[in-house]
Amino acid sequence: MVNRPQVKLANRQSDWHLYARLMTYVAPYWYIFLFSILGYVVYSLGNVLLADMMQFLLDALSPSENVKPGFVARAAHAVYSPGDMGAQEYARIAVPLTAVALAFMRAMGFFVGTYFMNHIARNLVHALRCELFDKMLVAPSSYYDGHSSGVLISKITYNVEQVTGAATKALKIIVREGLTIVALLSYMIYLNWRLCLVFFVVAPLIAFVVTIVGKHFRRYSRRIQDSMGEVTQVSSESIGAYKEVRIFGGQAHQQSLFHNASVYNRSQSLKLAFAEAVSTPVIQTLLSSALAVLIYFAMAPDVMEGFSAGLLVAFLTAAAQLGKPVRQLSSIQSVLQRGLAAAEDIFAQLDYDDEDDSGTVQVDRARGEISISKLSFAYAGNTEAALKNISLTISPGQTVALVGRSGSGKSTLVNLLARFYAPSSGSISLDGIELQDYQLSNLRSQFSIVSQNVSLFHDTVLHNIAYGQMAGASEAAVRKAAESAYALEFIENLPQGFETVLGEDGAGLSGGQRQRLAIARAILKDAPVLILDEATSALDNESEYRIQQALENIMLGRTTLVIAHRLSTVEHADSIVVMDNGEIVATGSHAQLLEQGGLYSQLYHQEFTD
Ligand SMILES: Nc1ncnc2c1ncn2[C@@H]1O[C@H](COP(=O)(O)OP(=O)(O)OP(=O)(O)O)[C@@H](O)[C@H]1O
Ligand SMILES: [Mg+2]
Numbered sequence: 001m002v003n004r005p006q007v008k009l010a011n012r013q014s015d016w017h018l019y020a021r022l023m024t025y026v027a028p029y030w031y032i033f034l035f036s037i038l039g040y041v042v043y044s045l046g047n048v049l050l051a052d053m054m055q056f057l058l059d060a061l062s063p064s065e066n067v068k069p070g071f072v073a074r075a076a077h078a079v080y081s082p083g084d085m086g087a088q089e090y091a092r093i094a095v096p097l098t099a100v101a102l103a104f105m106r107a108m109g110f111f112v113g114t115y116f117m118n119h120i121a122r123n124l125v126h127a128l129r130c131e132l133f134d135k136m137l138v139a140p141s142s143y144y145d146g147h148s149s150g151v152l153i154s155k156i157t158y159n160v161e162q163v164t165g166a167a168t169k170a171l172k173i174i175v176r177e178g179l180t181i182v183a184l185l186s187y188m189i190y191l192n193w194r195l196c197l198v199f200f201v202v203a204p205l206i207a208f209v210v211t212i213v214g215k216h217f218r219r220y221s222r223r224i225q226d227s228m229g230e231v232t233q234v235s236s237e238s239i240g241a242y243k244e245v246r247i248f249g250g251q252a253h254q255q256s257l258f259h260n261a262s263v264y265n266r267s268q269s270l271k272l273a274f275a276e277a278v279s280t281p282v283i284q285t286l287l288s289s290a291l292a293v294l295i296y297f298a299m300a301p302d303v304m305e306g307f308s309a310g311l312l313v314a315f316l317t318a319a320a321q322l323g324k325p326v327r328q329l330s331s332i333q334s335v336l337q338r339g340l341a342a343a344e345d346i347f348a349q350l351d352y353d354d355e356d357d358s359g360t361v362q363v364d365r366a367r368g369e370i371s372i373s374k375l376s377f378a379y380a381g382n383t384e385a386a387l388k389n390i391s392l393t394i395s396p397g398q399t400v401a402l403v404g405r406s407g408s409g410k411s412t413l414v415n416l417l418a419r420f421y422a423p424s425s426g427s428i429s430l431d432g433i434e435l436q437d438y439q440l441s442n443l444r445s446q447f448s449i450v451s452q453n454v455s456l457f458h459d460t461v462l463h464n465i466a467y468g469q470m471a472g473a474s475e476a477a478v479r480k481a482a483e484s485a486y487a488l489e490f491i492e493n494l495p496q497g498f499e500t501v502l503g504e505d506g507a508g509l510s511g512g513q514r515q516r517l518a519i520a521r522a523i524l525k526d527a528p529v530l531i532l533d534e535a536t537s538a539l540d541n542e543s544e545y546r547i548q549q550a551l552e553n554i555m556l557g558r559t560t561l562v563i564a565h566r567l568s569t570v571e572h573a574d575s576i577v578v579m580d581n582g583e584i585v586a587t588g589s590h591a592q593l594l595e596q597g598g599l600y601s602q603l604y605h606q607e608f609t610d
Contacts, residue, residue, distance in 0.1 A: 018344055025124045032116050037175060039112025044180040046106030048187045051318035053098055058310030060091030067308040072098055113176055121167035129160045132346055140355040141420045142380055150233025155349060158228040159342040162221070166339020173332045177325035184318045184325075191315050192306075195298055202290040206283055210330065213279040217337035220272040225341060227268065230261035276334045283330045284323065291319050356422065357440040366431045366446045368396040368528040368559030370417070375426035377416060385424070386412040388582040394575075396528075399560040401570035403600065404579035410563045411452055413579075414533050417561075418447055430529070445469065448522040450535035452563075454514045456506030461491055462498040464506070465520045473524060484550040485520035486543055487513070511538035519547065523554055530555065533563045544569060567604050576600065 026033055055070040069077070076098060082090040133156060136143075144152075189196045238245055238254045245254055297303065298312060307315070372392045378385040387409045394400050402410045415421050416428060419435055428435045435443060456464050465481060466473040478498070482488045490513055494500040506514045515538050522530060532551075536544045548569065564570050571590045578586040578593065578600045586598050593600040 015340070018340060018347070021347060022124070022343060025127050026120055029120045029123060032119055036113050036116035036120065037179075039109045039114075039116065040176045040179050041183075042109030043106050043113055043176060044109075044183040046102050046109060047180050047321055048183045048318065049102050049105075050099075051184070051187065051314050051321060053095065053102065053314075054317045055308070055310035055314035056098070057091060057095050058313050059308055060087045060095070060310075062309055063087055064308035064310070067306075067311055070310070070314060072102075110176075114172055117172045117175065118168055121164070121171055124167050125160060125164045128163055128343075128346055129156065131350055132156055132160065135350055135352065135354075138354045138357075139352055141415070143352055145380065148233045150236045151229035153236065154229040154232035155345065158232070159225060159345055162225070162338045162342035163346065164339075166336050166343075170332045170336040170339060173328050174336070177328045180325045181322060181329075184322055188315060188318050191311065191318075192298075192303070195294055195303070195315070198290050198293045198297070202286050205286055206326070209279060209282055209286070210333065213275050214333055214337055216275045217272060217334045218341050220268045220275070221334075221338040221341035222345075223268040224265055224272065224338070225345060227261050227265035231258065231265065234258045234261060272334055272338075276331065279333070280327060280330045284327055287323060287326050291322075294319055355440065356436070359435075359437045359439050359443070361433050361438045362442040363431065363433075363438075363446070366528045368394075368446075369431050370394040370529070370559060370561075371429045371432070372413075373427050373429075375416070375423050375428060377412065377421065377424045379412075379421075384582075386582050387416070390426070390582075390584055392577060392584065392587075394559055394561070396559055397557055398574045399555050399562065399572075401573035401576045402561060402563045402579060403565070403567060403570060403576060403603070404585075405603075406565075408579040409582040410579055411533055412582075414449065414451070414531055414561070414563070417529075417531065418449060419443060446527055447529045447531060448525040448527040449531045450515070450518045450522045450533060452533040452537075454506070454518040456502055456509075456514060456517060458502060458504045460496075460499050460501050461494065461517065464502060464517055465524055467521055470521075470524050478520075478524060481520040481524035482516075484523050484547075484554060485516045486547045486550060487516035487520050490516070512540070512543060515539060516543075516547070528558050530558055530560045531563075532560070534565065535562075536569065537565065567600075567607055 049072055052070040053072045056073040056076070059067070059069060059073065076090075076094045080094070136152065185196065185199065234254065234257045238258070245251060295316065298307075298315060304312070370393070372390055375387055375390040376385050377387040390413065392400075402413065404410055412421075416423060417435070419440060422436065430438070430443070430446060457467065462475075462478060463471070465478050475498075479488065482491055482498075491498060491500075502508055506517070509517070515535060519532075519535055522532075522535075536547055539547065544566075562570055562573060570576060573590075575587060576590060576593055577584055578598070580599055586593055586596060586600055588596065594604065595601075
């Protein structure tokens, strides 16, 4: 199934490493954790005392001289001396009262343990989810190139949810039932340690089953997780491209992709369910056999001699009570392993290097001199370089046009200017300082970019223009920017004007309208370097002409890089750079380039004969 390129997880972390790392999220809440443990200790003691109470009850019915009373009986005697009451008469009052007191004690312990453990679990999940999201905001472009968006989304939704399940459910059960087992076993050892030896025979067997099954759980969980990424990926792709799917008859293809992912998910889930359904009864059977052996030995005459009926019943009650926690622990293992597999994957994401931001130079406002020297660049995994030996200098305030065939590397150059990628060799500088020496956010604040694929947000028109660092810009400034982008008229015709909420990625607008909003956003930013990558490609000639008129003013006093296929729009640039196959093949003014008669004049004449 999953044959999409998937970024291999960096070396899988060892379990202890994983637990230790998860514990660092719990550490800040250690006092709450202790409090919760305390609650569960009280709860598990309650369970033991219930067994002990059986001795109190039965010893009252058939008193035995040579056995000393249990904890509950002694506590009751300490609280209220029986005086000359008969044992049965006393027990008749004391046992029900003790039962109520124990139930209350267990209830309180349960509440404290459960609530506070949830508190920690929820904080852990919240911290993980936010860290994962924050990571996406600083991850390098290679992170996005290497993962599909569906897979990334599924990490935030599905994987985090798996950790939630493990953290809230498994953590509680492990602590609560684990403590109960410890308490019950301690009590039984206290009553008669020799009888408990039988557990030392079965315990390793149970541990063996648990480990083997746990490994399988983890493996299936990882696969389920991957297939959930696939499911999200195919769904979001099919939703985003629903028109293409229908026009090009891709339903069957999308369907088979989805079904395959889902079938794989089902088969792995079933394997998990199988392992789960097998392991619990196996463990139960092992335990029951141990109990059977226990009863056999417990009822041996020489053992019985030291036991009263009450003590025997208390011992067996405690032994029988072991069943529930062991069953719960073994059935929670799948949830736990799913959580661990998810945590492992989340940590692998968190360990991804951030975008390099080691530069320290900060400038208020750059002059806008861009100097590129012997720059080469290849995208990761591509053998062919997208940019080859590019050298180019742009003086402050100049307008330079970048033209060339599709795929010649124009947008790649813009990506490198904004430091979305680092050069393979050569250098780029702004105002004489290498780009990587700038603090990243400071560098990016020097650029206003309208990229080739405009992205808008599910928010109002106003917030789409005054986005990010421009939030809070005055309404007048936003209007002015919209006017310069030739967008004011259509915005005012929208149902709520600037307050109209756009659909996801600007759904509800035409291609040209989207571009004009993006231009308004870039104008409002008022950065010293303006980059327009096919910014008006979706506009009609008239609108394009008008925007150009408006941009003339805006380009004054700032460095502008215009990328355009329609060459008529860049005729007036100070300099035109012609790119082909990742290289600069010619530079000059419109007239000079036409005269040279190279690629430029070829493209230009084609445009006009068309
Ligand atoms: N993220 C990426 N990963 C790998 N290769 C890429 C990536 N983006 C672009 N390329 C490749 O780099 C080359 C240059 O692409 P670029 O987008 O810079 O071209 P362009 O000149 O902007 O083309 P157009 O005029 O069609 O926008 C192309 O061969 C393209 O396939
Ligand atoms: Mg491009």
